Amino acid sequence: MVNYFELFSLPIQLPVDVAQLTTHYQQLQKQYHPDNFAVVNDINKVAIVQKSATINDGYRTLKNPIKAAEYFLSLQGFDVATEQSIIHDTDFLMEQFVLREKLDDIESKDNFELLDDFYAEIVARQKIVYNELLQFITNQDWSKALNQIYKIRYLARLIEQIEKLQEEQFDL
Template sequence: MVNYFELFQLPVQLPVDMAMLTTHYQQLQKQFHPDNFASAKDNEKVSIMQKSAMINDGYQTLKNSISAAEYFLSLQGFDVATEQNIIHDPDFLMEQFTLREQLDDIESQDNPELLDDFHKEMIKRKNSVYNQLLHYIHEQDWQTALNLIYKIRYLTRLLEQIEKLQEKQFVL
């Protein structure tokens, strides 16, 4: 497995230095762009295309703070994608239930300002959980970090629902 941090010559840490990531990404894209190998043999072209795809995958992974955190945990030996996605925090689960009810109420009121305010509040919550995640990763408390990843996924899904409602209101 390719280590994306090494690929982009980044320290294996979070948050990712976005300026360094972008600089190294652009350098690698120039170096391994398939157009630069138009006269190469077919097997070399395939290899370059695979390398280019890997560069793009790595960039997409590391430029998103949440996917970068998931990837970081995978480097620590956790299979974040298939781990049991169960949150054992009844307070958090109850809060999610309440937030979904609140979203339903806002949707029924058809009030874009309320929806925008709710959206901003959820972004703040997600950012707060992300900051906690960074803390626990720094402390190498992997189990707590995993639980926070799962909480972020809940909040992300809620944010996606809010954004769909915002788009729907914008279209109407």
């Protein structure tokens, strides 16, 4: 498996320096762009296309703070993609229940302004959980870090629902 941090000559740490990532990404894309290898044989073309795809995948992964955190934890030996996402934090689960009820209430009122305010609230909540995740990673408290990933996923799904409702309201 290719280590994306090494691919982009970045320190293996979070948060990722996106400016440095972008600079290295652009350099690698220029170097491995398939158009630069139009005259090579088919076997080498396949290798170049695969390398270019790896560069693009690595960039998308490390550019997204949540995906970068999941990837970082995978480098620590955790299978965050298939891991059971069981949250044992009952307060958080209750909060999610309340937030979903609030979203249902806002949706029934069909109030775009309330929806925007709620969106801002959830995005701010997700940032708090992400910052807590970074602290747990710094302290190498892996079980709490994994729990934060699962919490972020809950919040991300809620954000997606809100964005879908915002799009629907915009289309009216």
